Amino acid sequence: MDWLTDIPGWFADPANWRGDTGVPALFVQHLGYSAAALGLACLVGLPVGVWLGHTGRGGVLAQQVSNAGRAVPVLALLGILLLVPGFGRTWWTLVLCLTLFAIPPVLTNAYTGLREVDRGAVDAARGMGMSGGEVLRRVELPLATPLIMNGVRQSAVQVVATVSIAALFAFGGLGRIITRATGSAGIDLTAALAGTLLIAAFALVVEYGLAAVGRRADPVARARRSAERRSSTPRPPRSGQGREASVTTS
Amino acid sequence: MLTSGAVAVGVDAVHAATIPENCLVRNDWVCPLYVETRSSVLLEALGQHLYLVLVSLAVGAALAVPLAVLAHRVRRARGLTLGVTTVLYTIPSLAMFILLLPFVGLSATTVVIALALYSLTILVRNILVGLDGVDPEVRDAATGMGLSPWRTLWRVEAPLALPSAMAGLRVAAVSTVALATVGAIIGYGGLGNLITSGYQANFNAQVLTASVLCVVLAVAFDLLLLGAQRLATPWRRS
Numbered sequence: 001m002d003w004l005t006d007i008p009g010w011f012a013d014p015a016n017w018r019g020d021t022g023v024p025a026l027f028v029q030h031l032g033y034s035a036a037a038l039g040l041a042c043l044v045g046l047p048v049g050v051w052l053g054h055t056g057r058g059g060v061l062a063q064q065v066s067n068a069g070r071a072v073p074v075l076a077l078l079g080i081l082l083l084v085p086g087f088g089r090t091w092w093t094l095v096l097c098l099t100l101f102a103i104p105p106v107l108t109n110a111y112t113g114l115r116e117v118d119r120g121a122v123d124a125a126r127g128m129g130m131s132g133g134e135v136l137r138r139v140e141l142p143l144a145t146p147l148i149m150n151g152v153r154q155s156a157v158q159v160v161a162t163v164s165i166a167a168l169f170a171f172g173g174l175g176r177i178i179t180r181a182t183g184s185a186g187i188d189l190t191a192a193l194a195g196t197l198l199i200a201a202f203a204l205v206v207e208y209g210l211a212a213v214g215r216r217a218d219p220v221a222r223a224r225r226s227a228e229r230r231s232s233t234p235r236p237p238r239s240g241q242g243r244e245a246s247v248t249t250s
Numbered sequence: 251m252l253t254s255g256a257v258a259v260g261v262d263a264v265h266a267a268t269i270p271e272n273c274l275v276r277n278d279w280v281c282p283l284y285v286e287t288r289s290s291v292l293l294e295a296l297g298q299h300l301y302l303v304l305v306s307l308a309v310g311a312a313l314a315v316p317l318a319v320l321a322h323r324v325r326r327a328r329g330l331t332l333g334v335t336t337v338l339y340t341i342p343s344l345a346m347f348i349l350l351l352p353f354v355g356l357s358a359t360t361v362v363i364a365l366a367l368y369s370l371t372i373l374v375r376n377i378l379v380g381l382d383g384v385d386p387e388v389r390d391a392a393t394g395m396g397l398s399p400w401r402t403l404w405r406v407e408a409p410l411a412l413p414s415a416m417a418g419l420r421v422a423a424v425s426t427v428a429l430a431t432v433g434a435i436i437g438y439g440g441l442g443n444l445i446t447s448g449y450q451a452n453f454n455a456q457v458l459t460a461s462v463l464c465v466v467l468a469v470a471f472d473l474l475l476l477g478a479q480r481l482a483t484p485w486r487r488s
Contacts, residue, residue, distance in 0.1 A: 003352060004352070067472070070428060070468075071424050071428060071468035071469060071472070072428065072464075072465055073428040073429075073442065073445075073461070073464050074428070074431075074432075075439075075442050075445045075446065075461075076431065076445055076457075076460070076461030076465070079446070079448070079461065080457055080461055082449060083452065083454050083457055157340055161342030161344070162342075164342050164344045165343065168434065168435060169446075169449060175344055178344060178345070178348055179435070182435060182436070187351070187356070189351065189352060192348045193348060193351075193352070195348070196345040196349050197345075199342050199344065199345040200340075200342065200345045200349070203340050203342050203345075204337065204340050204341075
């Protein structure tokens with residue numbers, strides 16, 4: 001059980017915190033890859049998913065994208081990209097690969113979010129004379145926010161996990177702590193477990209952090225909270241109100 | 251210049267004389283000769299991959315069904331189950347394999363346990379969605395007909411939750427086929443072993459063949475389970 005008692009020692013050792021291979025440097029690399037890929041995936045996936053959901057076209061495409069994203073192993077795509085001449089082991093190769101895997105959750109959730117907006121609410125907005133763009137901006141997007149944020153969160157957690165796998169191909173990031181502890185000479189369990197704890201903690205912070213951001217960003221929940229603050233009298237549940245509204249307008 | 255050119259031509263000539271010209275030598279991506287000559291290696295990796303996926307799916311499903319039923323019936327079990335599975339699903343696969351190492355050691359079992367935990371998470375949620383989606387009036391009708399809670403579960407709720415459960419099983423199977431490759435970190439990654447060793451050796455045919463086999467395996471699982479779902483729920487075919 002030496003490996004267990006040695007873990008605090010690993011974290012206390014200043015050698016593990018210094019230089020290009022120290023925890024701070026690897027964490028910054030990990031964060032850089034993840035943020036770049038997530039940003040690019042949102043840039044591509046959100047507009048496409050929102051547009052497909054708004055127009056109601058390409059449902060099959062949105063579904064297939066997420067199926068393909070699940071079926072292709074990270075190891076396979078990255079391994080192939082690295083061997084293709086012109087790519088090689090560069091920052092952009094990994095970010096491109098990560099982005100390809102990060103797009104499906106963002107796109108599919110945005111599509112589903114837009115499609116699941118109450119048709120009654122959309123009809124009501126059109127009846128009030130809103131243009132297609134206005135309906136999208138003022139009705140569909142606010143109501144689809146929870147699912148859109150869900151997709152971004154799924155994507156972010158997946159990207160963080162995928163960056164650690166990239167360490168199998170000698171990329172940087174926190175996964176490096178694990179891969180350099182596992183070699184032909186055997187496994188340095190203490191270092192591998194220390195790296196594992198760092199990666200798991202990072203992923204959990206991203207998951208719960210973005211879940212909290214998603215709850216704050218939901219305009220419907222926010223409006224409900226401020227309404228509750230304004231009036232101390234108990235209100236009927238919102239879902240009932242929504243249904244009534246849609247019945248009267250349709 | 252002239253001499254070095256002559257030497258280069260000489261070396262080329264020697265190579266041409268001793269090494270046969272084929273797709274392995276050219277390091278082509280698509281190489282039937284690779285599949286022919288390494289079929290035993292490929293089959294062994296494919297066999298390990300299938301073993302990892304099938305055992306972990308079976309273990310995951312065997313644990314997911316009682317957990318989902320418990321979470322459906324007992325309010326306090328629901329929050330706990332959902333919370334624990336969220337945490338499990340969030341832990342990256344590379345980290346999960348290493349976390350299990352001290353307890354299970356360097357073996358295929360480590361990979362199976364990790365993959366089973368991931369598929370369990372997907373399955374529990376989908377079964378729970380299916381059970382929650384059963385119309386309360388249908389449940390009341392079953393009770394009114396004198397069915398015991400267990401018979402209601404087996405005869406009424408289970409068939410109605412089956413489509414959602416099968417959808418979960420398809421997602422779990424496809425993701426497990428892909429995730430199993432990461433087991434290469436501890437030497438038990440099925441086709442993933444061939445991908446990492448092929449990359450290290452700069453062996454294009456091996457990387458591409460193993461990758462394509464992975465995707466084909468995932469699609470095959472998906473289609474097989476889709477067929478099974480159609481057979482198991484004949485009332486949904488119109």
